[in-house]
């Protein structure tokens with residue numbers, strides 16, 4: 001386990017939209033280098049960089065054409081190397097995005113695989129035996145290749161699935177078992193890509209669709225076995241490198257796959273979703289001030305994940321990411337502050353999505369850009385200051401349009417504003433870093449989390465955290481003596497053995 005992880009606070013950078021250093025309307029690596037001090041000042045000590053590899057951009061770079069080459073629009077491999085070095089100089093870490101499940105259909109491997117003549121890459125992807133062979137249970141692209149066969153896709157149609165084999169081989173004439181040498185070769189190719197970037201200094205990877213490798217793998221054990229093997233490689237050769245999965249199943253991803261962290265993602269009906277987006281458009285979210293939410297939807301699931309993963313790895317709570325509408329779409333500003341304060345004080349390795357710290361809006365009604373569809377609104381350019389494109393770019397057009405609201409929050413105005421979201425994020429990160437009790441492996445105990453009831457109270461070592469998202473008072477039995485106050489949003493009063501919290505409040509108290 002890389003020691004740095006328990007205290008890591010990640011900042012997710014969507015490179016297209018962070019900072020454009022050369023005025024072409026698209027964010028780039030030199031732009032990120034220029035803004036590193038901003039990330040550091042906020043208190044984040046690690047970065048997750050979305051894909052920056054050569055790609056035809058049918059899925060914003062998650063359709064990789066060359067795993068070892070930085071896309072020209074972001075810069076060069078030398079720029080990425082410089083970014084990594086600069087990050088390290090600032091005593092921070094950076095993990096890259098690894099897309100193991102599929103490539104672009106323009107990847108040279110695929111160009112070979114789709115040829116009629118058998119070659120070294122014929123089994124790098126999953127092809128049926130003939131074009132007339134197209135079982136409905138698989139997502140197959142039919143009749144597009146010279147080769148007589150249909151290929152399986154992993155996400156969009158332009159993203160053919162790499163072949164790691166099948167756990168349960170149903171059609172032996174085209175489905176290979178995972179121990180087939182050609183499937184092993186795919187794993188080796190993946191390891192080779194990882195080593196390439198780790199040797200350049202990368203601190204690890206966020207792994208895209210980590211659960212998608214092996215097909216017909218209901219229990220996901222075969223997929224996990226591949227990751228466990230990769231984890232062994234890391235332990236032996238790169239013990240400081242972190243592996244973070246987009247899986248959302250910590251017991252499997254962490255305990256079986258060997259991931260150090262697993263994202264707790266926004267899946268309809270799950271515990272994480274119930275906090276911010278529960279019900280219809282957040283009307284039953286725990287952090288919605290209307291009080292229709294139920295904290296147990298979160299704590300029951302979170303606790304089971306937490307207990308299962310404890311000792312082996314961490315759950316990663318996110319403020320949002322590039323695939324999900326920003327919280328501003330569901331919650332008011334006060335609710336967001338309390339939500340973030342909670343995320344950063346629960347036992348987790350947290351990820352802050354760029355722009356969330358200033359309360360950027362989810363922009364509705366935008367046309368899809370590079371396969372973003374409904375995700376476009378969460379991928380708009382970072383708002384740095386007032387003026388042209390909010391300081392993001394000198395260009396007349398930007399990758400995705402900037403927020404059309406002139407009064408949109410910017411780093412500049414959020415820094416000045418008393419009690420802004422930015423200030424809350426900065427303060428709470430500072431507290432988290434100063435007090436090891438809040439680290440990912442600090443003690444954690446739930447003191448009060450009852451069905452449809454408020455507040456939510458938990459303990460991290462000697463600190464008690466109280467959360468009242470309601471637009472009205474909430475009280476709870478509280479028998480401790482208050483030694484000191486570490487932080488608060490709103491007010492609280494202790495009388496007798498009861499604690500009463502003001503509407504939309506949050507407090508950290510030393511007992």
Ligand code: GLC
Nearest residue numbers: 059062099155208209322323
């Ligand atoms: C992941 C990424 C998403 C991408 C997809 C396919 O979910 O986060 O942005 O489109 O995988 O690679």
Ligand code: CA
Nearest residue numbers: 020022026028
């Ligand atoms: Ca640029």
